[in-house]
Amino acid sequence: MMSTAFSILKKDLRMEFRSKESILAMWIFSLLIFVIFNFTFEVSRLVMLEIAPGLLWVAFVFSGMFGLNQSFSMEKENGNLRAMALMPVDGGQIYVGKFLSVTIIMLMFEALIFPIFIIFYDLQLSLGMFMLIPVLLAGTIGFTSLGTILSAVAVHTRNQQILLSLLLWPLVSPIIIWSVTLTGMVLSGEMTEACYPLLVRVGAFDVIFFTLSYMLFDFILED
Amino acid sequence: MSVPALEVSGVSKDFGRIIALRDVTFSVQPGEFVSILGRNGAGKTTLLNIISGVSRPSEGTVQLFGTNPSDRENKAKLAVISHEMFLYGNLTALENLEYYSRIYSVPDAQERIETVLKDVELTHRRFDLVATYSRGMTQRLTIARALLHEPSLLLLDEPFTGLDQHAIGMLITLLKRQKEMGRTILLTTHDLHTATALSDRYLVISKHKIVKDGLIVDTNPDKIRQAFFSSEVEEGVS
Numbered sequence: 185m186m187s188t189a190f191s192i193l194k195k196d197l198r199m200e201f202r203s204k205e206s207i208l209a210m211w212i213f214s215l216l217i218f219v220i221f222n223f224t225f226e227v228s229r230l231v232m233l234e235i236a237p238g239l240l241w242v243a244f245v246f247s248g249m250f251g252l253n254q255s256f257s258m259e260k261e262n263g264n265l266r267a268m269a270l271m272p273v274d275g276g277q278i279y280v281g282k283f284l285s286v287t288i289i290m291l292m293f294e295a296l297i298f299p300i301f302i303i304f305y306d307l308q309l310s311l312g313m314f315m316l317i318p319v320l321l322a323g324t325i326g327f328t329s330l331g332t333i334l335s336a337v338a339v340h341t342r343n344q345q346i347l348l349s350l351l352l353w354p355l356v357s358p359i360i361i362w363s364v365t366l367t368g369m370v371l372s373g374e375m376t377e378a379c380y381p382l383l384v385r386v387g388a389f390d391v392i393f394f395t396l397s398y399m400l401f402d403f404i405l406e407d
Numbered sequence: 408m409s410v411p412a413l414e415v416s417g418v419s420k421d422f423g424r425i426i427a428l429r430d431v432t433f434s435v436q437p438g439e440f441v442s443i444l445g446r447n448g449a450g451k452t453t454l455l456n457i458i459s460g461v462s463r464p465s466e467g468t469v470q471l472f473g474t475n476p477s478d479r480e481n482k483a484k485l486a487v488i489s490h491e492m493f494l495y496g497n498l499t500a501l502e503n504l505e506y507y508s509r510i511y512s513v514p515d516a517q518e519r520i521e522t523v524l525k526d527v528e529l530t531h532r533r534f535d536l537v538a539t540y541s542r543g544m545t546q547r548l549t550i551a552r553a554l555l556h557e558p559s560l561l562l563l564d565e566p567f568t569g570l571d572q573h574a575i576g577m578l579i580t581l582l583k584r585q586k587e588m589g590r591t592i593l594l595t596t597h598d599l600h601t602a603t604a605l606s607d608r609y610l611v612i613s614k615h616k617i618v619k620d621g622l623i624v625d626t627n628p629d630k631i632r633q634a635f636f637s638s639e640v641e642e643g644v645s
Contacts, residue, residue, distance in 0.1 A: 191509040199497045263491025269461045271510050272483035406463065 188273040192281025193288070199258065200289055206254045210247035210293045217243045218297075218304045236305045237367035241360055243297065244320075245327065248290050252331040253348060255286050256339035265339065268405055275402030279332065283394070286335075287328040294320055307371060315370045322386040323363030329390060330356050333397035336404045362386050410473040412437045412560055412591040413458060418467035420453050427453040429616045431467070435593060437559075440586050442602035443595040444631075445612035451595035452489075454612070455564050458593070459487055471560065483511060486558035488566045492549050496538035500529055500548050503537060504555060511556035523551040526581060543574040550581060561585060563594040567601060579605065603628055 200206055221239055259265045268278055302309065331352055338348040362382050369375045413435040420428040428450045435441050445451050456462040458469055460476035471481045487493075494503050501520065508516035524530045527547035537545060546569065553561070563582075567575050582605055586592060596602050602609060603623055609631060611619035621631070 187512075188510055191506060195495070195498065195502075195506050198502065199495060202497055258495070258497075262496065263489070263493050264495065266461060266487075266491060267493035270459055270482060270485065270487055272479045272481075273510065274479070406461065 186277065186280065188271070188277040189280035189284065192278060193284045196255070196282070196285035197288065200285070206251045206289055207293050207296070210250055210290075211296055213247050213250065214243035214293075214297045215300060217246070218301060222304045232305055233307075233372055234368070236301075236307065237364045237371055239305075240298075240301055240367060241323070241364045243301075244290070244294060244324070245360060247293060247297075248324075248327055248331065249345075249349065249352075251286055251290055251293070252328070252335040252352075253338075253345055255282055255332065256335045257344070260339050265405075275405050276398040278405070279336075279398055279401035282336070283329055283332045283397070286332055287325060290324055290328060291321070294324065310373065312373050312375060313370060315375045316367065318383060319363060319366040319370060319386075322383060322390060323359060323366075325390045326359035326363075326386060326393060327356055329393040329397055333401060333404060336401070359386055359389050409437060411435060411470075412439070412472060413593065414468075414470040414473075415454075415458065416468050416470075418454070418457060418464045418469060420450075420457060420462070420465050426615055428457075428464070429614075431612075431615075431617055433610060433617060433620060435591055437591050438586075438589045439608060440582075440592045440606045441594070441608045441610060442606040443593065443610045443612055444597065444599065444602055445595070446597060449612045450615040451612060452564055455487070455489075455562050455593070455595060459485060459562055483556065484559040485562065486553035486556070486560070487562045487564065488550060488553045489564035490566075490568045492537075492545055493552060494537050494545065494548060497536060499534050499536055500524065500540075500551075501533040503548070504552060507552050507555055513556050519555060519557075523554050526554070527551045527577065542569050543571045546570055546574055547577060550578060554581070554585070559590060561590055561592045563592065563596075565596055566594070567596065567598060575601075599628075599632055603631060 217239065221235075227235075256265070259268060271278065301307070331348075334351045335348055338344045338351065341347050362385060366375070366379060366382055366386070369379050411434040415431055415433050418428055418431045419426075431450075431454060443451050443454065453462065457464050458471070458476060460482065469476050471478075472484065474481060476482075476485075495506075498506070504520045504523070505516065508520060513519050521530070524533055527550055529544065529548055529551065532540070532544065537548065540548065546566070550566075566578060570578065579601065582592065582594075586605070594602065594606065606623050608622050609619070610617050623631070
């Protein structure tokens with residue numbers, strides 16, 4: 185059933201590893217954000233700890249926008265978006281393939297940029313930081329599940345990047361705000377059981393966004 | 408009589424105030440080769456988009472093999488060749504064909520890929536990125552991709568655009584072979600010579616509607632030319 189999704193995923197990752205276009209651009213962009221903020225503000229470590237989660241997610245989200253735009257731009261090139269609409273498969277499978285490729289690329293980028301973030305903001309590694317894994321995973325999935333379908337909508341228009349931002353930001357902001365809060369709790373070592381309902385809430389939004397997008401994707405592919 | 412491969416009934420399409428098609432009705436029998444002639448902007452591409460299920464008509468219905476064109480089974484029987492490549496420049500020819508063979512669940516994929524690559528004389532370039540191909544080579548690979556899953560109905564939207572003489576000759580040979588194999592072919596073109604040489608039947612589309620429908624064998628080529636050019640004159644093209 186999911187063979188189409190895996191074929192699309194394999195194709196997208198092969199193209200990305202060959203060109204490294206998205207991941208490199210995302211990495212450089214995030215590095216710039218960290219450098220600028222690090223050298224612009226002379227603040228104490230305590231203040232830095234407070235703004236660091238927000239900075240991290242600013243880097244993730246702005247870079248993620250680039251990845252989302254890229255994901256369907258490469259399909260629009262050479263008419264492959266039309267080829268997708270002609271495929272004898274359920275649109276949901278195409279959505280899953282694109283969602284997985286965007287999510288994997290974004291998670292790889294996050295794994296590559298996180299050590300730089302630790303170094304720049306002089307954060308101390310601890311076992312508790314492993315709790316960042318579910319937080320980043322849940323936040324990223326929420327962002328990409330919604331971003332993938334909206335990117336497919338926006339790619340049909342001339343002002344693709346503007347439209348994607350306009351559509352995505354209002355809907356995804358609760359997930360980003362909760363993810364920033366949770367990241368702050370992990371980095372300051374305050375991640376307790378009381379934080380889990382917030383993580384569950386992010387997870388619930390992920391499920392809702394993913395399910396709706398899966399069901400609606402067939403209509404998006406039509407002219 | 409068998410179920411028509413394609414049945415278009417009263418199809419109209421508008422994009423807001425812009426009319427693209429008006430009350431288009433015709434049917435195509437299995438194994439028939441039909442050319443749709445008309446000037447640029449007459450509505451040929453819109454008609455093919457509706458037939459392929461990519462676009463919905465504003466009015467009217469389309470049936471492929473007696474069912475809805477959006478049905479998955481119908482999509483698997485269909486191939487579209489147009490000026491768009493439907494290929495990824497950052498993948499090799501082989502990778503592109505392997506990708507599409509998985510999507511279309513092509514049985515004995517490797518063997519089939521070798522056959523279509525041989526048919527379009529691209530076996531020696533199969534490991535090269537498509538981005539490094541010339542326009543003619545890319546169009547040949549586009550044809551290979553379209554024929555990969557052995558479609559029952561081929562929709563060709565101005566497939567000769569931008570091709571050199573060698574590629575045109577190769578495409579004509581491939582189309583003749585597809586016709587011999589009993590495939591149904593619908594070709595949109597403004598090249599009268601190629602259309603009359605290949606087709607069984609022709610339709611002239613003008614001002615967004617079908618104005619002439621006839622068999623090639625029954626019609627003097629001059630009459631077809633006359634029908635085509637009179638439609639152009641009607642639309643203000645000298």
